[in-house]
Amino acid sequence: xxxxxxxxxxxxxxxxxxxxxxxxxxxxxxxxxxxxxxxxxxxxxxxxxxxxxxxxxxxxxxxxxxxxxxxxxxxxxxxxxxxxxxxxxxxxxxxxxxxxxxxxxxxxxxxxxxxxxxxxxxxxxxxxxxxxxxxxxxxxxxxxxxxxxxxxxxxxxxxxxxxxxxxxxxxxxxxxxxxxxxxxxxxxxxxxxxxxxxxxxxxxxxxxxxxxxxxxxxxxxxxxxxxxxxxxxxxxxxxxxxxxxxxxxxxxxxxxxxxxxxxxxxxxxxxxxxxxxxxxxxxxxxxxxxxxxxxxxxxxxxxxxxxxxxxxxxxxxxxxxxxxxxxxxxxxxxxxxxxxx
Amino acid sequence: xxxxxxxxxxxxxxxxxxxxxxxxxxxxxxxxxxxxxxxxxxxxxxxxxxxxxxxxxxxxxxxxxxxxxxxxxxxxxxxxxxxxxxxxxxxxxxxxxxxxxxxxxxxxxxxxxxxxxxxxxxxxxxxxxxxxxxxxxxxxxxxxxxxxxxxxxxxxxxxxxxxxxxxxxxxxxxxxxxxxxxxxxxxxxxxxxxxxxxxxxxxxxxxxxxxxxxxxxxxxxxxxxxxxxxxxxxxxxxxxxxxxxxxxxxxxxxxxxxxxxxxxxxxxxxxxxxxxxxxxxxxxxxxxxxxxxxxxxxxxxxxxxxxxxxxxxxxxxxxxxxxxxxxxxxxxxxxxxxxxxxxxxxxxxxxxxxxxxxxxxxx
Numbered sequence: 001x002x003x004x005x006x007x008x009x010x011x012x013x014x015x016x017x018x019x020x021x022x023x024x025x026x027x028x029x030x031x032x033x034x035x036x037x038x039x040x041x042x043x044x045x046x047x048x049x050x051x052x053x054x055x056x057x058x059x060x061x062x063x064x065x066x067x068x069x070x071x072x073x074x075x076x077x078x079x080x081x082x083x084x085x086x087x088x089x090x091x092x093x094x095x096x097x098x099x100x101x102x103x104x105x106x107x108x109x110x111x112x113x114x115x116x117x118x119x120x121x122x123x124x125x126x127x128x129x130x131x132x133x134x135x136x137x138x139x140x141x142x143x144x145x146x147x148x149x150x151x152x153x154x155x156x157x158x159x160x161x162x163x164x165x166x167x168x169x170x171x172x173x174x175x176x177x178x179x180x181x182x183x184x185x186x187x188x189x190x191x192x193x194x195x196x197x198x199x200x201x202x203x204x205x206x207x208x209x210x211x212x213x214x215x216x217x218x219x220x221x222x223x224x225x226x227x228x229x230x231x232x233x234x235x236x237x238x239x240x241x242x243x244x245x246x247x248x249x250x251x252x253x254x255x256x257x258x259x260x261x262x263x264x265x266x267x268x269x270x271x272x273x274x275x276x277x278x279x280x281x282x283x284x285x286x287x288x289x290x291x292x293x294x295x296x297x298x299x300x301x302x303x304x305x306x307x308x309x310x311x312x313x314x315x316x317x318x319x320x321x322x323x324x325x326x327x328x329x330x331x332x333x334x335x336x337x338x339x340x341x
Numbered sequence: 342x343x344x345x346x347x348x349x350x351x352x353x354x355x356x357x358x359x360x361x362x363x364x365x366x367x368x369x370x371x372x373x374x375x376x377x378x379x380x381x382x383x384x385x386x387x388x389x390x391x392x393x394x395x396x397x398x399x400x401x402x403x404x405x406x407x408x409x410x411x412x413x414x415x416x417x418x419x420x421x422x423x424x425x426x427x428x429x430x431x432x433x434x435x436x437x438x439x440x441x442x443x444x445x446x447x448x449x450x451x452x453x454x455x456x457x458x459x460x461x462x463x464x465x466x467x468x469x470x471x472x473x474x475x476x477x478x479x480x481x482x483x484x485x486x487x488x489x490x491x492x493x494x495x496x497x498x499x500x501x502x503x504x505x506x507x508x509x510x511x512x513x514x515x516x517x518x519x520x521x522x523x524x525x526x527x528x529x530x531x532x533x534x535x536x537x538x539x540x541x542x543x544x545x546x547x548x549x550x551x552x553x554x555x556x557x558x559x560x561x562x563x564x565x566x567x568x569x570x571x572x573x574x575x576x577x578x579x580x581x582x583x584x585x586x587x588x589x590x591x592x593x594x595x596x597x598x599x600x601x602x603x604x605x606x607x608x609x610x611x612x613x614x615x616x617x618x619x620x621x622x623x624x625x626x627x628x629x630x631x632x633x634x635x636x637x638x639x640x641x642x643x644x645x646x647x648x649x650x651x652x653x654x655x656x657x658x659x660x661x662x663x664x665x666x667x668x669x670x671x672x673x674x675x676x677x678x679x680x681x682x683x684x685x686x687x688x689x690x691x692x693x694x695x696x697x698x699x700x701x702x703x704x
Binding site for chain 1: 600604614
């Protein structure tokens with residue numbers, strides 16, 4: 001085994017926690033049953049690496065097969081690193097009937113045309129997602145397997161999620177994907193997060209939503225503990241209404257985990273008591289960043305407790321509605337929801 | 342109307358009625374603002390009725406490089422300080438600093454032998470403590486000179502001529518402390534109410550213990566409260582014309598479930614224009630002294646920023662807690678951490694902090 005294979009194996013073993021290592025190796029299937037039984041998982045990672053190195057040398061495992069091992073682990077644990085979303089635009093007529101084999105062929109073909117030295121691995125996961133692992137090389141350098149880019153795409157949807165892509169290589173990937181999926185353009189979807197399942201659920205609306213109804217069923221209302229009967233008599237109705245509105249905007253039950261939302265505000269400062277600023281020609285520029293371990297739940301609790309006044313402002317409700325967490329807000333479009341999509 | 346000097350220094354520590362300006366409107370507002378600040382600071386001791394200043398001189402950037410040793414200045418602005426307040430020190434002499442250095446070294450060694458000042462990962466062979474006077478910082482004649490404490494150490498297996506590294510620094514200072522209070526102390530007491538420390542926690546603890554034993558004083562954590570953080574915003578934004586603040590960043594935490602953090606960054610030019618407009622509006626309401634910043638201007642400024650936020654997000658930032666304020670001139674956190682990044686504004690920052698420390702002291 002050459003040096004790059006050894007390095008890759010070392011890195012993989014270092015990255016995977018010991019509890020998951022056994023299952024991942026079993027799934028990989030490149031080691032024989034005896035070899036797998038001979039590994040003692042209570043040893044230190046260094047000892048494990050040495051053992052695995054010797055087994056891989058015995059079996060003649062190649063670099064691409066090692067890459068497969070890494071890919072299995074990443075597919076099982078997608079919620080690490082930072083994922084960025086892109087949207088494909090202007091589908092052609094046959095975009096809807098795209099098949100997996102066709103896509104795989106086209107993508108590999110287009111990417112190798114653009115960049116000679118590139119190593120691509122495509123796998124289809126059980127939940128209809130297509131995972132692509134790309135190791136990039138240069139014109140004269142071999143593909144670097146230590147910094148691979150991962151792309152996740154659901155066929156027939158216009159979105160794909162990317163992790164670990166440098167800005168230099170972005171146009172190449174965009175072009176290859178656009179052509180392979182039979183679209184004509186691609187743009188940034190302004191949604192990023194650490195948790196892939198969450199951003200995917202948010203985008204595809206795969207969380208428990210609550211739709212506005214005129215006659216709310218009693219099952220929808222959870223039993224809120226009544227603290228004080230007098231407060232309940234006065235405020236109970238208002239509080240229930242607030243909670244329901246918060247749930248309509250942000251959803252019910254567990255919400256997808258977003259870590260932050262960034263708004264770049266470039267609007268005029270309007271304050272009737274401050275004549276100087278109101279007459280000013282320039283806009284008031286500021287950036288607001290909301291962050292939390294689960295942003296949507298925080299916002300929902302703000303809305304239901306009244307910290308955020310009801311009805312929830314379009315700026316905040318756009319996060320679940322449009323599936324974005326980066327916004328540039330200007331005064332251009334008239335109306336309360338002045339934002340550029 | 343009172344002369345300028347008296348209206349700026351307004352921290353009596355006896356029960357006498359505080360002198361106010363003759364304008365009824367500002368009387369009402371500043372009295373209310375004083376009540377507001379004391380109620381936020383918790384139980385006010387019955388003996389003193391000191392209040393946080395409701396009006397403050399606008400900070401003039403001062404070029405300290407002529408007055409202060411550049412190495413000392415570099416130490417001040419290098420990184421964050423963790424703040425505490427100190428009660429007046431009994432029989433502390435600036436002339437005996439060398440002897441104090443030796444005593445503190447010996448104390449640290451004794452503590453280590455008892456196993457109290459040891460950090461598991463570090464195996465330092467020897468500590469060398471040096472207390473020195475940081476000359477040039479104080480301006481008024483009532484303020485005692487600032488004392489700088491530094492602890493150097495050499496790693497266990499170092500060569501003979503390898504220089505010792507500074508592992509801990511401390512600062513005891515009093516800048517523009519209330520002259521009435523300072524004059525009221527007896528001659529035996531030295532008032533250096535602001536203590537800043539930078540370095541491992543175990544060393545801070547040892548130094549504080551030594552001071553408490555030797556000078557019969559008391560240390561306590563100095564949190565920077567909401568009003569002081571607002572003052573920092575105003576003082577720093579006010580300096581934008583002389584030194585570019587590059588941004589005004591404020592961090593709020595809102596009590597949602599799970600807690601929500603809001604970071605509000607404002608473009609420097611817009612922050613400056615808004616500040617000037619707020620001052621103009623307040624000046625139009627009633628004539629004020631030139632060069633003085635009033636508390637109502639400061640709170641008006643923050644209210645304006647919050648209302649701009651509310652107009653977009655319909656979320657009232659007053660429901661949250663202001664945790665951190667930072668510009669290119671420095672950053673202040675409500676846990677009592679301060680960083681002064683620009684040496685020209687060190688005096689203004691330390692003045693505000695000295696006042697906070699004097700106010701928080703239990704005596």
